[in-house]
Amino acid sequence: MASTNNGVQSIERAIAILRCFTEAKPEWRVTELADRLHLHKSSISRILATLEQEGLVKQNEETGKFHLGVGLVAMAGVALGHLDARRVSQPHLNSLVEICQETVNVTILDGNECVNIERVASPKPIRYVGWLGRRTPTYCTAAGQVLLAYRSPEERQALLPNPLVVYTDKTVVDAAALNHLFTQVRQQGYAIVHEAFEEGFSAIAAPVHDHTGQVIAAITISGPTFRLGPGQIEQFVPPLLATVARISADMGYREA
Amino acid sequence: MASTNNGVQSIERAIAILRCFTEAKPEWRVTELADRLHLHKSSISRILATLEQEGLVKQNEETGKFHLGVGLVAMAGVALGHLDARRVSQPHLNSLVEICQETVNVTILDGNECVNIERVASPKPIRYVGWLGRRTPTYCTAAGQVLLAYRSPEERQALLPNPLVVYTDKTVVDAAALNHLFTQVRQQGYAIVHEAFEEGFSAIAAPVHDHTGQVIAAITISGPTFRLGPGQIEQFVPPLLATVARISADMGYREA
DNA sequence: GAACATTGTTTCATAATACGCAACAGATTG
DNA sequence: CAATCTGTTGCGTATTATGAAACAATGTTC
Numbered sequence: 001m002a003s004t005n006n007g008v009q010s011i012e013r014a015i016a017i018l019r020c021f022t023e024a025k026p027e028w029r030v031t032e033l034a035d036r037l038h039l040h041k042s043s044i045s046r047i048l049a050t051l052e053q054e055g056l057v058k059q060n061e062e063t064g065k066f067h068l069g070v071g072l073v074a075m076a077g078v079a080l081g082h083l084d085a086r087r088v089s090q091p092h093l094n095s096l097v098e099i100c101q102e103t104v105n106v107t108i109l110d111g112n113e114c115v116n117i118e119r120v121a122s123p124k125p126i127r128y129v130g131w132l133g134r135r136t137p138t139y140c141t142a143a144g145q146v147l148l149a150y151r152s153p154e155e156r157q158a159l160l161p162n163p164l165v166v167y168t169d170k171t172v173v174d175a176a177a178l179n180h181l182f183t184q185v186r187q188q189g190y191a192i193v194h195e196a197f198e199e200g201f202s203a204i205a206a207p208v209h210d211h212t213g214q215v216i217a218a219i220t221i222s223g224p225t226f227r228l229g230p231g232q233i234e235q236f237v238p239p240l241l242a243t244v245a246r247i248s249a250d251m252g253y254r255e256a
Numbered sequence: 257m258a259s260t261n262n263g264v265q266s267i268e269r270a271i272a273i274l275r276c277f278t279e280a281k282p283e284w285r286v287t288e289l290a291d292r293l294h295l296h297k298s299s300i301s302r303i304l305a306t307l308e309q310e311g312l313v314k315q316n317e318e319t320g321k322f323h324l325g326v327g328l329v330a331m332a333g334v335a336l337g338h339l340d341a342r343r344v345s346q347p348h349l350n351s352l353v354e355i356c357q358e359t360v361n362v363t364i365l366d367g368n369e370c371v372n373i374e375r376v377a378s379p380k381p382i383r384y385v386g387w388l389g390r391r392t393p394t395y396c397t398a399a400g401q402v403l404l405a406y407r408s409p410e411e412r413q414a415l416l417p418n419p420l421v422v423y424t425d426k427t428v429v430d431a432a433a434l435n436h437l438f439t440q441v442r443q444q445g446y447a448i449v450h451e452a453f454e455e456g457f458s459a460i461a462a463p464v465h466d467h468t469g470q471v472i473a474a475i476t477i478s479g480p481t482f483r484l485g486p487g488q489i490e491q492f493v494p495p496l497l498a499t500v501a502r503i504s505a506d507m508g509y510r511e512a
Numbered sequence: 513g514a515a516c517a518t519t520g521t522t523t524c525a526t527a528a529t530a531c532g533c534a535a536c537a538g539a540t541t542g
Numbered sequence: 543c544a545a546t547c548t549g550t551t552g553c554g555t556a557t558t559a560t561g562a563a564a565c566a567a568t569g570t571t572c
Contacts, residue, residue: 133333
């Protein structure tokens with residue numbers, strides 16, 4: 001675990017531990033983390049003890065496994081409160097959910113990934129995938145395509161992972177095809193993606209602009225493909241575009 | 257900054273820094289944090305640089321001030337996903353909001369404070385106070401009173417801060433009066449609080465029980481006192497009690 | 513505009529802290 | 543029951559994080 005930066009190593013190690021906890025693997029043993037991070041288990045144990053004392057992780061006494069703790073939620077709440085895109089979008093989201101009866105998200109770029117910073121859930125029963133805080137790739141999600149489409153080609157290239165991962169048989173990884181998609185997004189003002197990241201899920205997203213004209217967030221309507229497949233999801237274009245226009249105006253955007 | 261525990265000191269310092277960022281003061285300067293935490297500013301600067309490199313804080317380049325970063329949101333999303341009370345409650349919350357047209361929260365105890373772990377927003381315009389991740393005291397909030405009421409007197413005593421802070425002229429801090437309130441909560445099965453924590457805000461809360469019978473969360477309907485004052489908020493008792501009964505049943509609770 | 517104050521960052525020497533090792537106690541497995 | 547696995551703890555010491563000082567940039571005051 002060589003640190004190529006001049007950060008405080010033990011803090012970096014703590015954060016690396018926290019980062020191991022994911023949706024896919026929310027619980028870890030000391031020894032698993034030690035293997036994964038190539039650190040001695042006594043170091044892991046000590047770091048976890050510190051994190052637990054501060055409420056950032058919690059140990060299941062029966063199993064000995066650790067999971068992330070509620071202390072993180074309180075901090076994240078403050079972080080979320082600082083996001084203009086979230087604050088300005090919120091008053092508009094309920095009416096969009098009323099209209100479309102599907103889940104709506106606000107998504108921003110963090111590094112080269114998308115992060116969901118708000119979610120208003122569909123009233124309909126469905127397995128939920130757009131949870132708050134979830135990180136997703138850019139090129140194969142509707143929100144991500146919107147967030148990339150309005151960037152310069154150089155910026156876009158820098159933001160795309162290399163190699164591009166194929167998630168489903170609908171994932172587009174061909175550079176020319178992707179560029180065509182981005183052009184289409186800019187022309188239409190929205191992106192539609194069917195099952196390119198997760199099978200059985202579809203989404204439509206449109207951009208929120210701030211007062212400088214930059215695209216700072218995407219508003220997404222998403223749900224199961226059996227409800228939002230081709231020919232069905234298009235009905236949401238008008239209310240989605242109207243919503244992002246209102247949010248963008250509230251952000252101080254003036255269309256040229 | 258003497259650590260009375262045997263944690264990793266530099267990690268503790270990083271967390272202490274993160275904890276300074278609150279709703280009341282979401283931005284800090286290096287020198288402010290140094291003063292607040294009695295650490296040298298060069299230590300603060302270095303720790304913040306490490307946290308920034310990992311996305312947990314972000315510096316405003318124009319002002320030089322730091323605020324919490326989106327990296328925390330992603331971690332908190334995983335933490336939230338691990339909370340049974342949140343997961344089990346979610347399918348029930350939209351219909352409760354439909355009925356009451358006010359904001360609904362799921363709240364749990366963390367240490368001796370309440371933390372909101374879910375929120376479905378009211379469709380009505382109002383200044384929002386029950387944000388996700390927000391920490392609030394127990395004794396003067398509806399959720400907190402519910403979460404305390406079903407504890408043993410010893411546990412309750414240990415969970416109450418000393419001294420009890422007075423937030424408004426409606427805050428009850430007299431021990432006998434508080435105990436009377438807790439008894440009332442247990443008899444009624446819900447708590448109603450008008451302006452005891454924040455002027456102009458009222459809330460009603462009821463308990464969610466798990467399969468062992470323990471109260472593990474409170475479901476709260478809250479809003480402005482002008483809409484939910486005495487004589488008005490009582491209309492929400494039946495739907496609230498029905499909702500917590502359903503959630504508790506889903507948690508495996510069987511009423512004695 | 514000059515002088516001063518404030519800010520956040522960087523360098524450096526060194527002391528303190530975090531480290532890995534080893535031991536331990538308890539739980540699990542075959 | 544023995545072997546293995548687990549997470550924790552004590553220990554010596556080398557590595558790391560520290561505080562002081564210097565610095566450059568910005569802001570404030572007269």
